[in-house]
Amino acid sequence: MVALAVVAIALPALLLSLEAQVDGTAHLRDKSLAQLVAANKLAELRILNAAGQRLLRGRDSGVEELAQRQWHWWLDSKPTDVGQFYRIEITVAASEAQQEQPLYTLVAFLAADLRTAAVPAGADSGG
Numbered sequence: 001m002v003a004l005a006v007v008a009i010a011l012p013a014l015l016l017s018l019e020a021q022v023d024g025t026a027h028l029r030d031k032s033l034a035q036l037v038a039a040n041k042l043a044e045l046r047i048l049n050a051a052g053q054r055l056l057r058g059r060d061s062g063v064e065e066l067a068q069r070q071w072h073w074w075l076d077s078k079p080t081d082v083g084q085f086y087r088i089e090i091t092v093a094a095s096e097a098q099q100e101q102p103l104y105t106l107v108a109f110l111a112a113d114l115r116t117a118a119v120p121a122g123a124d125s126g127g
Contacts, residue, residue: 034092034104037064037071041090042108045075053088055112072096084112 041064049055060075076089088110093102 028093033067037092038090038104038106
């Protein structure tokens, strides 16, 4: 009887612990997918910039699909103190209502024109 009582007390605690681990795993999965959405958006900005389009100045938002789910993203672009460089902040959440508590925020700095920001040939002598 004592052993049965110990098992009866320990089993619910074990189930709660297992449930917490599963919730933690789901959160890590969502956070990883949100990071991929932000990285893809940054890559898209870099490609558009390299193709000769100007960097976005200001704010933008949208929805992307990844892993059969909809991800909401918000982009904020601001000039920096360094001429022709912009601070890009991409925030990703699982729903539009979660904008204030995003899963992931990516901050990057990009040149306004990547072609003019490249190091000229021979400028780095390797000294």
